[in-house]
Amino acid sequence: MTINCKGRLIDLTQPKVMGILNCTPDSFFDGGKYKAEAEFTRQAARILSEGADFIDLGAYSTKPNAEFVSEEEELARMVPAVELVLKHFPEAIISVDTFRAKVAKAAVEAGAAIVNDIAAGSLDDKMIQTVGELKVPYIMMHMRGTPQDMVKLTDYDDIIKEMLLYFSQKVAEARSYGIDDIVIDPGFGFAKTLQQNYEVLNKMELFKMTELPILAGLSRKSMIYKLLGITPQEALNGTTALNMVALTKGANILRVHDVKEAVETVKLFKTLG
Template identity: 45%
Template sequence: MQFKDKFLDLSSPRVMGILNVTPDSFSDGGAFNILDNGLVQAELMISEGADIIDIGGESTRPGAQAVSVQQELDRVIPVIESMYQRFDTIISIDTSKAKVMTEAVNAGASLINDVRALQENGSLVAAVEANVPVCLMHMQGQPRAMQQSPQYDDVVKDVMTFLQERISVCCDAGINADQIIVDPGFGFGKSLEHNYKILANLEAFHQLNAPILAGMSRKSMIGNLLNRQIEQRLAGNIAVATVAAQKGAQIIRVHDVKETVDAVKIINMINACRNNNER
């Protein structure tokens, strides 16, 4: 997939490192919302093997409060500008706001990662004009209330239907199909069982003919199942990332880059051996 002037081969899984420059993200809120801290963390994740750094300036954890456009810009733009100048890596902007998308791409971002799938005012137009790849995520409800008894007829089919509809809308608006990534939205308006049913059937999402991004790192689907606090979820993180990679997810979005890169290398070796046996 082409990201501005960089090409990323998605024939094998790639790791996206998470950089939250917010004071209230569920996992690392406040740790990297100072510019120098954020750059140090970005450099560390790149050195550990991250192919993409995903920068977010507004928490989307359950119960999170919205922030203004200016607040979000103040948080993310200095980091993106500095990263673009210092590092030769793909920068992703995690936002739903049209103005933030535009300013972030102008500052050096080359992927728009939107948990609301370009449904907010002006965001679809902004993405078309930015002319960079977009990631469309499924979310039932809004962050403040999305985990209050989410309901589906069939979670896999319902999420796939939503994503297919958003792909069609984006293509009709002028976004090329080969610039679209899909994310089933683990933890966004899903119960524990919903999340694991999606993971168990993740290969079905290949029917959408778009790369799959899987983001489960440190989420409650791991903590609640294993009864582990956020800082104790590494084993669970690697387990779900490994399953996602085995099922063909092209981008694995994580906090723990080094360990996930190791797991992906093992999956790649297994796949290479399998392919050699089939020849």
């Protein structure tokens, strides 16, 4: 089970860690202030030094009720961020978290290796075709609606069955456009209630019937901190606990804010078996 990242075959039979690096609104599009660039570079260095296999760059917050960001602004944040990371760390494997085809294309042309799409093409009808043309791995997530309205779209008859149907349809479309390397993401926190998130995690091994790698993005999500009555800043322990559960359920990639702890979790998991 491998994905081809700019000619490098990454073996996902051994779990990998993807570190989250957000592009702040004022860091780059104004020409790049030294202080902002230096801090961003330090964050990238920390993620890589702690053992991340991938860096996931995001320029549009997709949390529930997130503010809308224009395509122009997302491009102005994302492309310089890709270029800056690769300037300092040319061997880094960059994933770009975007649902827009134009942003994905520009980022890959700037050196990114993976497209990570929360909407699996549903929010931009050019996305899947574009990824097929770019010949890069595609992470497709399950969600309904948009970041602005997804919290209202949680009515399922059988959530696992409906998610499997969703992925089968999306994968078929991706294959039709020549996308060879596909990773599926159950989309914890996206168009799911707290209870539904735990049902999906508890049954996550069922997604292995797709015969595709699975990415689990549980890091500091509301399903952890709301259940425990704490803040996102206090949710590292809960994140680590659920990351281990995800690994036992078949996760191939952990997408996290806290790389060191996730790498340690993977090491412990691998020792078990």
